[in-house]
Amino acid sequence: xxxxxxxxxxxxxxxxxxxxxxxxxxxxxxxxxxxxxxxxxxxxxxxxxxxxxxxxxxxxxxxxxxxxxxxxxxxxxxxxxxxxxxxxxxxxxxxxxxxxxxxxxxxxxxxxxxxxxxxxxxxxxxxxxxxxxxxxxxxxxxxxxxxxxxxxxxxxxxxxxxxxxxxxxxxxxxxxxxxxxxxxxxxxxxxxxxxxxxxxxxxxxxxxxxxxxxxxxxxxxxxxxxxxxxxxxxxxxxxxxxxxxxxxxxxxxxxxxxxxxxxxxxxxxxxxxxxxxxxxxxxxxxxxxxxxxxxxxxxxxxxxxxxxxxxxxxxxxxxxxxxxxxxxxxxxxxxxxxxxxxxxxxxxxxxxxxxxxxxxxxxxxxxxxxxxxxxxxxxxxxxxxxxxxxxxxxxxxxxxxxxxxxxxxxxxxxxxxxxxxxxxxxxxxxxxxxxxxxxxxxxxxxxxxxxxxxxxxxxxxxxxxxx
Amino acid sequence: xxxxxxxxxxxxxxxxxxxxxxxxxxxxxxxxxxxxxxxxxxxxxxxxxxxxxxxxxxxxxxxxxxxxxxxxxxxxxxxxxxxxxxxxxxxxxxxxxxxxxxxxxxxxxxxxxxxxxxxxxxxxxxxxxxxxxxxxxxxxxxxxxxxxxxxxxxxxxxxxxxxxxxxxxxxxxxxxxxxxxxxxxxxxxxxxxxxxxxxxxxxxxxxxxxxxxxxxxxxxxxxxxxxxxxxxxxxxxxxxxxxxxxxxxxxxxxxxxxxxxxxxxxxxxxxxxxxxxxxxxxxxxxxxxxxxxxxxxxxxxxxxxxxxxxxxxxxxxxxxxxxxxxxxxxxxxxxxxxxxxxxxxxxxxxxxxxxxxxxxxxxxxxxxxxxxxxxxxxxxxxxxxxxxxxxxxxxxxxxxxxxxxxxxxxxxxxxxxxxxxxxxxxxxxxxxxxxxxx
Numbered sequence: 012x013x014x015x016x017x018x019x020x021x022x023x024x025x026x027x028x029x030x031x032x033x034x035x036x037x038x039x040x041x042x043x044x045x046x047x048x049x050x051x052x053x054x055x056x057x058x059x060x061x062x063x064x065x066x067x068x069x070x071x072x073x074x075x076x077x078x079x080x081x082x083x084x085x086x087x088x089x090x091x092x093x094x095x096x097x098x099x100x101x102x103x104x105x106x107x108x109x110x111x112x113x114x115x116x117x118x119x120x121x122x123x124x125x126x127x128x129x130x131x132x133x134x135x136x137x138x139x140x141x142x143x144x145x146x147x148x149x150x151x152x153x154x155x156x157x158x159x160x161x162x163x164x165x166x167x168x169x170x171x172x173x174x175x176x177x178x179x180x181x182x183x184x185x186x187x188x189x190x191x192x193x194x195x196x197x198x199x200x201x202x203x204x205x206x207x208x209x210x211x212x213x214x215x216x217x218x219x220x221x222x223x224x225x226x227x228x229x230x231x232x233x234x235x236x237x238x239x240x241x242x243x244x245x246x247x248x249x250x251x252x253x254x255x256x257x258x259x260x261x262x263x264x265x266x267x268x269x270x271x272x273x274x275x276x277x278x279x280x281x282x283x284x285x286x287x288x289x290x291x292x293x294x295x296x297x298x299x300x301x302x303x304x305x306x307x308x309x310x311x312x313x314x315x316x317x318x319x320x321x322x323x324x325x326x327x328x329x330x331x332x333x334x335x336x337x338x339x340x341x342x343x344x345x346x347x348x349x350x351x352x353x354x355x356x357x358x359x360x361x362x363x364x365x366x367x368x369x370x371x372x373x374x375x376x377x378x379x380x381x382x383x384x385x386x387x388x389x390x391x392x393x394x395x396x397x398x399x400x401x402x403x404x405x406x407x408x409x410x411x412x413x414x415x416x417x418x419x420x421x422x423x424x425x426x427x428x429x430x431x432x433x434x435x436x437x438x439x440x441x442x443x444x445x446x447x448x449x450x451x452x453x454x455x456x457x458x459x460x461x462x463x464x465x466x467x468x469x470x471x472x473x474x475x476x477x478x
Numbered sequence: 479x480x481x482x483x484x485x486x487x488x489x490x491x492x493x494x495x496x497x498x499x500x501x502x503x504x505x506x507x508x509x510x511x512x513x514x515x516x517x518x519x520x521x522x523x524x525x526x527x528x529x530x531x532x533x534x535x536x537x538x539x540x541x542x543x544x545x546x547x548x549x550x551x552x553x554x555x556x557x558x559x560x561x562x563x564x565x566x567x568x569x570x571x572x573x574x575x576x577x578x579x580x581x582x583x584x585x586x587x588x589x590x591x592x593x594x595x596x597x598x599x600x601x602x603x604x605x606x607x608x609x610x611x612x613x614x615x616x617x618x619x620x621x622x623x624x625x626x627x628x629x630x631x632x633x634x635x636x637x638x639x640x641x642x643x644x645x646x647x648x649x650x651x652x653x654x655x656x657x658x659x660x661x662x663x664x665x666x667x668x669x670x671x672x673x674x675x676x677x678x679x680x681x682x683x684x685x686x687x688x689x690x691x692x693x694x695x696x697x698x699x700x701x702x703x704x705x706x707x708x709x710x711x712x713x714x715x716x717x718x719x720x721x722x723x724x725x726x727x728x729x730x731x732x733x734x735x736x737x738x739x740x741x742x743x744x745x746x747x748x749x750x751x752x753x754x755x756x757x758x759x760x761x762x763x764x765x766x767x768x769x770x771x772x773x774x775x776x777x778x779x780x781x782x783x784x785x786x787x788x789x790x791x792x793x794x795x796x797x798x799x800x801x802x803x804x805x806x807x808x809x810x811x812x813x814x815x816x817x818x819x820x821x822x823x824x825x826x827x828x829x830x831x832x833x834x835x836x837x838x839x840x841x842x843x844x845x846x847x848x849x850x851x852x853x854x855x856x857x858x859x860x861x862x863x864x865x866x867x868x869x870x871x872x873x874x875x876x877x878x879x880x881x882x883x884x885x886x887x888x889x890x891x892x893x894x895x896x897x898x899x900x901x902x903x904x905x906x907x908x909x910x911x912x913x914x915x916x
Contacts, residue, residue, distance in 0.1 A: 107546075107548070182795050
């Protein structure tokens, strides 16, 4: 990767253009009162097609994707994105469908949604799904609306609180707040699991439900889930399953069987659709049979991210019943293998079998000595970039100060893991010898560490013509 | 084990890894799962398909339906998609990356988002844009929440009845659970009524109002007096816009709007049965810290070189949890790239031509449809590329005739009108063929 400093606006030259339109009506005057028109044309780049192609190709070369290399970003499930999925999603017949067409003229698209609904229901143990949510957090919000609608439909209006474990993804409390629910936090115990004794006194007639991530963000299976489900259902609440960590359970455990009433899936995690630099995702919400009447909650304009759903269905069909049971198990195998190989150099706060991911709490020997600060998790993450890896998720979950969360996924080979393990050991050795190497990392990325403080204090959020 | 193309582990690899972990089987790694929850039998899924079978499966589905020429908008517009866009957006460095948390190896994503923000600011005339939200409807819902967050102690947001039905639907859903009170501004003669707005403002509880730039009838709204009336009551003006049309129409900034939202789909994103699209949000600088979602800012790296980072993150859920401005995490980044490449190719002149051609085609179709004697005008108001007419014939039969002739047109509206839209993709000959089919 090399540094490239242009913005497309800086390539602009008046009179140049990159479009090709027929001339019919190209100079027709607009039949509008000038008072309804803008005074000046917008400032947009005036560049040729080749300028555009080269510019964005250069930008892409400063980026790291799953196709570039190993991407062990915890809780993000950066598995390989199969290429056949892209071809399916680009079929012109699907791309040309208008969302308001009569159902009789979109039978193919409806079949895609019906199949995906049926197969996801089988995989998760839910009854039916809505595909409106466009991402995981959007699924959480939609699912919580369904949860509230259920209570309201029963005239049970006092259930205004939702229980969220302290290890939960930040989106859980944020989604609950947007949904008008009050958050009650439940603490984790020393084993990193929801503390059932802490949970019990929180339950009552004001509890709408609990949001659980299982395995949780430490990668640990909440093995008391049966008791938790009984307790929450016993007090009249519902169980919401955050599907962000569904990958290790793919083909192995079904949320519906564990007693969950509502869940979302991140198709861009568990079902292999590309993350696109932060979307588009898809967060379909599934419900148990008694909540099917509430699936109509409308949280996006049309039918959700259909193009993403197409990719996910292609993936499920490739897996089929012969391979699906291996997906979760291999993800779990890969994670446990890394954990066991690196625990001699990185602090493992909770010694337990993990699922798809696990969390270290920084280096065992960070190289700190008199007058010299030790290497932090941030330093380790930045040094990894030098060796051609994406960094793990850092400083999350909040339970540990130096959290380093590693999720390899099932699509990485033993050789890839062994190389990564060797580099992580090398970085640990470097830290012990001289943490300054790590403090200054990355040394060979397109840029070095940026000044984030100034960026926030004096925000420059758009390009301005300096001439 | 028999190899599966996405799983690289061989049987020998698995054995060595299990040995290293100190267990004998992969199921041992699920020892913490109560046995009753471990799914033992095979899932009831289809047999695994080969790649060729998968391709055939989807091609068969794609072949089930007629290929229709689209003459409907209503929030999803069939503009031409230049070949360069999917070529660029399918580059795996963009496609298979995650959110640019590690900025040192994400400058590509961060730079195009910065360019996207600039383009949205330049189209709307406003100061600050975020990195995108899910779609136009959710952008409007987020704007509603922003109004209440900015106003403090006021809890009513006004919605123009001339907003698109799906936008009203989603905003109502969000409002219901967030406990925000909605009230409605009437449409008169197909346009949002200033008198109705003023009447609603008398409640004293209004935090803001969302009104369309081009409304559900295709009419270009005249918002003279709207911002003044709202600002006099310390309420915000939110404009719901078609960003393609903003290249020629008076901008939200020129109307003195505080927030502009809409769907970026009209900027070169395929219809794709409703998604993925991209919601845009821009605002005046004063409201920057209430804006939801990610924002990219410019800074320098340790060597003083220009660099880009996610900034103002104290607004976001991963820092603030339940106190965040929104719950949004993943947005529609790749679709923002789609828009950015589109606007780079089109430039100001291309955008002018798109609007000129769409508008000329729409006005031509409007006249031709009236000449058939099967429609009556509904409103005497200016429109750009979309309009409604009152049908004087059976609409179901009309739609069937059009469908048989290869057109999706004459969308029935809630009011009993039929809606048409023309983009630059359709020439005079195609419009004549559509009219002939009527």
